[in-house]
Amino acid sequence: MNPVLRRIGLALAAPAMAFVFAVAVSSIVLLISDSNPYDTFSTMLDNGTQLEIIVDTLNRATPLFIAGIAAAIGFRMNLFNIGVEGQYFLAAFAAAVIGAEVSLPGPLHIGLILVIAMVVGAAYAGLAAVLKVYRGVNEVIATIMLNFLAIGGIIAAIFPSVIDMSSGQATNAGTKAIPESGWIPDLNGFVEIFTREIGKGRELTGVIIIAVVVGVAYSIMVNRTVFGFDLRASGMNPLAARVGGIPPGRMIIIAMLLSGAIAGLIGMTEILSDNHSYDQGFVRGLGFEGLGIALLGRKTSPGIMFAALLFGFLDSSSAILQVSGSASQSIVIIMKATILLAAVVAYEVVDEYRKRDEVKRAALATGGAA
Amino acid sequence: MAPAIELIGITKRFPGVIANDNVNLTVEEGEIHAICGENGAGKSTLMKILFGMQSADEGVMKVRGQEVSFKSPTDAIDAGIGMVHQHFMLADQLSVLENVILGSEPVLAGGRIDFKEAHEHLAEVGEAYGLAVEPDTLVEELEVGERQRVEIIKVLYRGAKILILDEPTAVLVPQEVEELFRNLRELQASGATIIFIDHKLQEVLEIADRITVIRRGRTVSTVDADSVTAQDLAELMVGSELPSPETTEATATSVVRLDVSNLTVLDEDERPVVDDVSFQVHQGEVLGVAGIEGNGQAELIGAIIGVRSPAQGSVHLDGENITPTSVRHRRELGLGYVPQERHSEGLLLDAPLWENAALGHQTRTPFSKGMWIDRQGSRDRTEDIRGEFDVRSPGVDVTARALSGGNQQKLIIGRELTAEPKVLIAAHPTRGIDVGAQADVWNDIRSARAEGLATLLSSADLEELIGLSDRIVVMFHGRLVATLDPAEIDARELGSYMTGATVQDPEGNR
Numbered sequence: 108m109n110p111v112l113r114r115i116g117l118a119l120a121a122p123a124m125a126f127v128f129a130v131a132v133s134s135i136v137l138l139i140s141d142s143n144p145y146d147t148f149s150t151m152l153d154n155g156t157q158l159e160i161i162v163d164t165l166n167r168a169t170p171l172f173i174a175g176i177a178a179a180i181g182f183r184m185n186l187f188n189i190g191v192e193g194q195y196f197l198a199a200f201a202a203a204v205i206g207a208e209v210s211l212p213g214p215l216h217i218g219l220i221l222v223i224a225m226v227v228g229a230a231y232a233g234l235a236a237v238l239k240v241y242r243g244v245n246e247v248i249a250t251i252m253l254n255f256l257a258i259g260g261i262i263a264a265i266f267p268s269v270i271d272m273s274s275g276q277a278t279n280a281g282t283k284a285i286p287e288s289g290w291i292p293d294l295n296g297f298v299e300i301f302t303r304e305i306g307k308g309r310e311l312t313g314v315i316i317i318a319v320v321v322g323v324a325y326s327i328m329v330n331r332t333v334f335g336f337d338l339r340a341s342g343m344n345p346l347a348a349r350v351g352g353i354p355p356g357r358m359i360i361i362a363m364l365l366s367g368a369i370a371g372l373i374g375m376t377e378i379l380s381d382n383h384s385y386d387q388g389f390v391r392g393l394g395f396e397g398l399g400i401a402l403l404g405r406k407t408s409p410g411i412m413f414a415a416l417l418f419g420f421l422d423s424s425s426a427i428l429q430v431s432g433s434a435s436q437s438i439v440i441i442m443k444a445t446i447l448l449a450a451v452v453a454y455e456v457v458d459e460y461r462k463r464d465e466v467k468r469a470a471l472a473t474g475g476a477a
Numbered sequence: 478m479a480p481a482i483e484l485i486g487i488t489k490r491f492p493g494v495i496a497n498d499n500v501n502l503t504v505e506e507g508e509i510h511a512i513c514g515e516n517g518a519g520k521s522t523l524m525k526i527l528f529g530m531q532s533a534d535e536g537v538m539k540v541r542g543q544e545v546s547f548k549s550p551t552d553a554i555d556a557g558i559g560m561v562h563q564h565f566m567l568a569d570q571l572s573v574l575e576n577v578i579l580g581s582e583p584v585l586a587g588g589r590i591d592f593k594e595a596h597e598h599l600a601e602v603g604e605a606y607g608l609a610v611e612p613d614t615l616v617e618e619l620e621v622g623e624r625q626r627v628e629i630i631k632v633l634y635r636g637a638k639i640l641i642l643d644e645p646t647a648v649l650v651p652q653e654v655e656e657l658f659r660n661l662r663e664l665q666a667s668g669a670t671i672i673f674i675d676h677k678l679q680e681v682l683e684i685a686d687r688i689t690v691i692r693r694g695r696t697v698s699t700v701d702a703d704s705v706t707a708q709d710l711a712e713l714m715v716g717s718e719l720p721s722p723e724t725t726e727a728t729a730t731s732v733v734r735l736d737v738s739n740l741t742v743l744d745e746d747e748r749p750v751v752d753d754v755s756f757q758v759h760q761g762e763v764l765g766v767a768g769i770e771g772n773g774q775a776e777l778i779g780a781i782i783g784v785r786s787p788a789q790g791s792v793h794l795d796g797e798n799i800t801p802t803s804v805r806h807r808r809e810l811g812l813g814y815v816p817q818e819r820h821s822e823g824l825l826l827d828a829p830l831w832e833n834a835a836l837g838h839q840t841r842t843p844f845s846k847g848m849w850i851d852r853q854g855s856r857d858r859t860e861d862i863r864g865e866f867d868v869r870s871p872g873v874d875v876t877a878r879a880l881s882g883g884n885q886q887k888l889i890i891g892r893e894l895t896a897e898p899k900v901l902i903a904a905h906p907t908r909g910i911d912v913g914a915q916a917d918v919w920n921d922i923r924s925a926r927a928e929g930l931a932t933l934l935s936s937a938d939l940e941e942l943i944g945l946s947d948r949i950v951v952m953f954h955g956r957l958v959a960t961l962d963p964a965e966i967d968a969r970e971l972g973s974y975m976t977g978a979t980v981q982d983p984e985g986n987r
Contacts, residue, residue: 343825351837352805469879
């Protein structure tokens with residue numbers, strides 16, 4: 108077989124297996140809960156292919172993708188930045204508070220908000236990195252603790268003093284809204300060139316552009332730069348990397364700073380294009396989903412994009428289930444979890460096969476015994 | 478009577494290496510049988526197969542004449558085989574008795590442990606084999622030798638009649654070794670069969686009845702301990718048919734490339750593992766470092782390449798003091814390194830060959846331009862290495878994992894030498910590779926020497942050291958205890974310097 112096709116085939120085999128397995132498991136769960144799997148999936152598919160729901164999918168996939176990249180930067184070095192969650196909360200909060208206080212021309216205002224978010228995210232992740240490098244604290248433990256500290260501690264403590272009372276709404280208190288110069292324009296106009304008008308008040312977030320830039324930059328950094336080489340080498344074999352002249356401590360700190368900076372951008376869909384403030388309903392859990400998405404996407408930009416789109420699709424297409432009553436919406440959670448679990452197992456299986464296959468081919472090609 | 482253990486044609490392959498190749502072994506009932514071989518000769522794999530931790534790809538295994546096939550250590554234990562691992566597997570916070578019964582506790586109705594029964598059984602075992610232990614002492618309070626005894630008792634408690642001891646003396650001081658040997662003889666007198674894995678020849682000769690030598694995964698020979706000398710064993714282990722590593726005319730100049738002075742490196746307990754070591758390596762010279770493993774060679778090399786910081790002293794590379802500088806700076810100045818463990822220190826097994834060729838040199842041409850990796854340049858250079866150093870692989874895009882050990886090593890040697898280093902640190906450059914690759918590596922080092930490379934060669938293969946080196950220094954307990962001329966010594970004399978049996982008068986040190 109053509110080696111390139113073979114490689115692509117092997118790369119797709121695992122996620123395809125995982126997806127089929129997840130559909131099968133979800134079907135069983137649906138049957139047990141007296142729902143019809145066929146109806147459920149076809150309802151989701153019908154609903155999910157409407158233009159408005161596609162916009163929802165993209166809006167959801169955008170922060171998931173950024174979260175996936177943030178986690179992947181850490182994974183490249185075998186660092187588990189569980190703190191993506193806390194980093195993006197703190198970053199979004201700081202960006203919302205400061206962004207609301209200034210008034211600048213459009214691009215500058217958006218730029219300032221982005222910089223604040225990235226700096227805060229990086230600084231918070233940097234804390235865990237410094238603890239790891241200089242005090243040997245495991246980054247998993249440190250970032251979990253820092254998550255609590257960020258959300259339940261710092262934000263909870265400052266939040267009451269920055270709540271905007273002017274609207275008079277007590278139900279969903281939030282920070283003062285960012286002035287319009289700090290809003291990122293939606294992309295509806297661009298999409299509507301190719302399709303019909305987007306209805307139901309949906310707006311395709313402009314943060315997609317930031318996500319694309321992040322994805323491309325990540326790919327180039329990892330695959331084409333000396334730093335990316337150092338990062339991957341440290342992840343694959345820390346000892347060999349070290350004797351190869353790559354300083355382990357510095358790599359940990361830089362990787363965590365980068366991961367945190369990207370994590371800071373996760374909340375930008377809310378801050379720049381959705382709510383324009385940080386409120387009590389601020390979207391949760393993206394950091395944790397990002398870890399799964401990075402794994403599912405095998406730490407590559409295209410892989411993470413597909414994984415984010417898949418999760419985004421499952422999230423937004425399932426909203427209909429509650430309305431139509433064909434099944435519980437929570438079936439989506441089961442699907443996501445089984446896809447992840449099955450993918451991790453399938454990747455191992457395919458990797459093992461690939462390794463054996465390669466040894467065999469190399470032995471054949473060189474005519475020697477293995 | 479059928480032999481206690483009989484192995485016929487045992488073969489075990491791992492990706493890229495054959496660990497055991499048609500191994501045959503017969504261990505008679507009631508004997509102490511030593512398995513001897515260099516590191517990487519396949520001793521440990523063989524024992525893991527015997528103890529059910531790994532399964533053989535081919536071959537037959539018989540215990541007391543019965544053909545067996547172990548799926549797990551549990552099967553081996555059921556067949557009366559016990560293993561004492563090199564690294565103790567004891568829970569410090571539990572008592573001796575608790576450790577011994579762990580996993581095979583006598584149980585009373587209701588699931589409680591029957592400590593009375595356990596005490597009695599332990600006492601019986603201790604008496605039967607003449608091994609005294611205090612059952613209620615916490616393991617953390619025991620000396621190393623006593624811990625080992627607990628490990629042995631643990632195995633006997635489970636009814637083992639055949640004991641496998643994996644390098645049991647590696648962790649012991651001489652007095653403890655004597656004590657262990659006394660215990661082993663008592664065990665033997667009580668009817669136990671003992672398989673003893675070691676590579677220290679004197680010990681093997683002292684304790685074993687018969688010795689089987691393994692080389693490169695194959696059984697070379699089984700001999701009676703009474704009928705051989707350490708020299709005979711060493712020849713069997715290393716093999717006399719090996720191509721000679723001999724170097725011819727001297728190429729050393731007076732230009733000092735590597736200057737190590739008064740270097741001291743401390744371990745975690747602040748004890749000196751490298752103790753006030755000074756030497757120089759000149760352009761065109763190979764300086765051999767001899768020493769039994771664990772006498773500070775690894776730490777010395779670590780300090781030279783920059784992964785360990787010395788407590789005192791300095792390292793100069795080509796006149797520049799590199800003591801406070803990073804590994805990368807040293808690499809860029811022209812320090813090449815062939816690591817002792819190619820898998821753990823030398824390669825990115827899952828990365829393609831061209832990335833492996835770049836490792837350690839990724840900041841320089843042809844591997845990169847500024848901050849960008851130069852993929853084409855890296856590939857071209859890797860192709861050059863493949864050709865020049867005879868690295869057999871289907872291409873430069875296969876992963877390093879796909880290569881055989883010898884080809885992996887040639888890739889590493891090629892990567893270091895094509896970078897045109899001024900100083901090369903080579904640690905066990907031919908360990909665990911086949912004879913052909915070994916000869917290639919020797920040639921590579923020789924021709925680099927002729928071109929003016931200064932090489933520091935550390936090796937456990939004494940013929941290699943004597944053959945390749947222009948001078949040999951001997952490390953013992955962290956110190957340089959002798960400087961020798963390889964033309965005037967043989968492996969046997971060198972060996973006796975390494976064990977501290979022969980001492981050079983202090984004036985001759987440098």
